Amino acid sequence: MTAAALATTAEGADPIVSVEGLTLRFGGVVSLAGVSLDHQRGEILAVIGPNGAGKTSLFNCLTGVYQPQAGHIRFRPAGRPPVELVGRRPNRVNRLGVARTFQTSRLFNALSAYENVRIGVESRQRTGPLGAMLRLPRTLGEERASRVRSEELLEFVGLTGRADEVASVLPYGDQRKLEIARALGTGPELLLLDEPAAGTNAGEKAALEALIRRVNQEMGVSVLLIEHDMRLVMSVADRVTVLNFGRVIASGTPAEVQHDEAVIEAYLGRTEPDPAGGDSGTAGPGNAGSGPGGAEDGPVGPGVGS
């Protein structure tokens, strides 16, 4: 994290993805109203905001699930020319190096944990139907490679012992880890995590937090994170962008964002219970205690970068 923050200041801006004026409407409902943000290479960027603020819509635009009416998303993979993500199918976006997880995990439920990861790993390979049916030498080589890589990834997320278990019977926290492993299998440069900690207990949350940090540091993957758990956001994120009603209302280090008047008004709430703070069902994280809590704890303090 420190490295990423330093790199940003030293070289100036080096965004891995830049979103410009993204607008998404469903009929008369405006989900995103001109969202712009830069995600610096190597950093963990958190997107927070009340329910319905457009966070998941932003993810779905980034991954090609939704096609925005206006705006650009420029993805800059390392060592390759930048590409426009708007207008590409989800599988193309994934191939370019943007992987994602889902708000409610969407694993291949009847398959084992190992098979789930392997499907992710294999999506980068080239064996076609003929190679598969005839077991050509290249196929065998690729099979070996994907087997090894899948096992590595399961070990990375700590699911080696559960490789042969059916995905749907895994505990919730393990399902989230498995989804991350599957996404990592596709070899992303940018990983989008949609509420990875939703529904997990305190222990699982701590493990996920460590995992996200390791994905970022050991694998060198930039992470874009949607999360309601403010403690997690404040401890893991390098920068935070706050959305409300489809607009960016604040952006900065966790510490800056936490003290931003607009953010407190719209999302975090004040330290003393303030009914006016919550506008549209700010469930869970909207309670007043979590904001300051995040600031106090901090082996990875939010102030390091500034």
Place this chain on the structure above:
Amino acid sequence: MSAATVPASAGRGPAGWWAWARGVEGRRLVAWILSLLVLAVMTGPSGNNGSPTTGFTGSLLHPRVLVFVALGVAGWALSALRRSQGERLRRLNRSILALPQRAVADRRNRLLVYLVVLGVAIAYPLTLSGFWQQVLVDQIGIFVLLAMGLNVVVGYAGLLDLGYIAFYAIGAYSGAYWTGSLPVHPPFHLNPFWVIPLAIAAAMLAGLVLGAPTLRLRGDYLAIVTLGFGEIIQIAATNLQSVTGGAEGVSGIPHFSVHVGGLHYAWKLSNLPYYYLLLAFVVIALIAFHFLADSRVGRAFTAIREDEVAAEAVGINLLKYKVMAFAIGASTSGVAGLLSASKISFVSSEYFTVQLSILVLVLVIFGGMGSLPGAVAGAAFLQWVPQILRQHPLFGYQPQDLYIYLGALLVVMMIFRPEGMLPSRRRRRELALAERGIGTADAMSGSSDPAVGP
């Protein structure tokens, strides 16, 4: 519970009996007997203009009706037993049904089982009569190949194809065309062996042409479009009489033959040589599809069947893989069509009915969707039963009633064993999950809901 199911409990007056008969179990018994009486009428003699009531009197006022009533009571008793002893019976049932799976659990056993099955498949037909040898080729062999191909489409990729027989027709007509049997003549005549790649290519091309635009559709729409495609091919074949010979058909399609150096051999009308040729194709397809299922491509098919949104999110091109599955199934069907056209030396558009497409689908579902042994065993069994019934008509079985029984069998199967005869492990898991409300086991309707969250 058990007291309620047994009507012969002591100390029950007439009023008690009446109450029992009006209760759930009594009504069930009546329903069982009535259904069997319907079956008695169905299987009994049919009336004619002279005596229109023969259909009823001949079946209901005849001693054979007692057999049906007894069967009804027996059926009710069995179902009552199943209800009262449900869990224990189910466990027993499961352990019996799991036997074949356990027998082939480890690798060496499995190879041994395969070799034994192959040995039987080679040696057994030698002992059969000419009639059964013909059944083995025309009814079983061809349909095993068809079922295996459709299994890739429906079972692996979860695409409901109701026009599958169209590709069979295309294979058959390719065979007729390239051997010069159609009214339109090819630039050069070929031995059926050389037509194999051409038939595969033609069927695959048809699969691509049909698949590329329609596979963007969701499951239900795909079924309708393929249904229409099957109809189009049949109607076109019927009406383009100057090209295809129409419903009267064309005959004289040459048999397979080899001429290598001094070796000359021709597959004549006889059944056994064709049987072995078919067996070779079935074995090749078995090995190829077995490898396919356990490969990158096969796993991508499974991923698409399980969750299209997630599959796309891990970089799987949905359209590409669906078209691929479609083309693999189509080419298998094309080969089957070519083999069958050359074997019976005749093609007519009348044969390629929707009903036949449905039949192949039934074979796959009955055997166990997504399971290779299932497709083979299901097709062999369901194609064998009508023939054995034709030989030994049970309860006055008439061939035209076949689909009534087939339908009933399928309904019973779907209730008691929805995963099919020899299900794949994945399919069984999917169904178990669906029972608990996780995911959709309905592989055929696809799961392409774009509900990725608000």
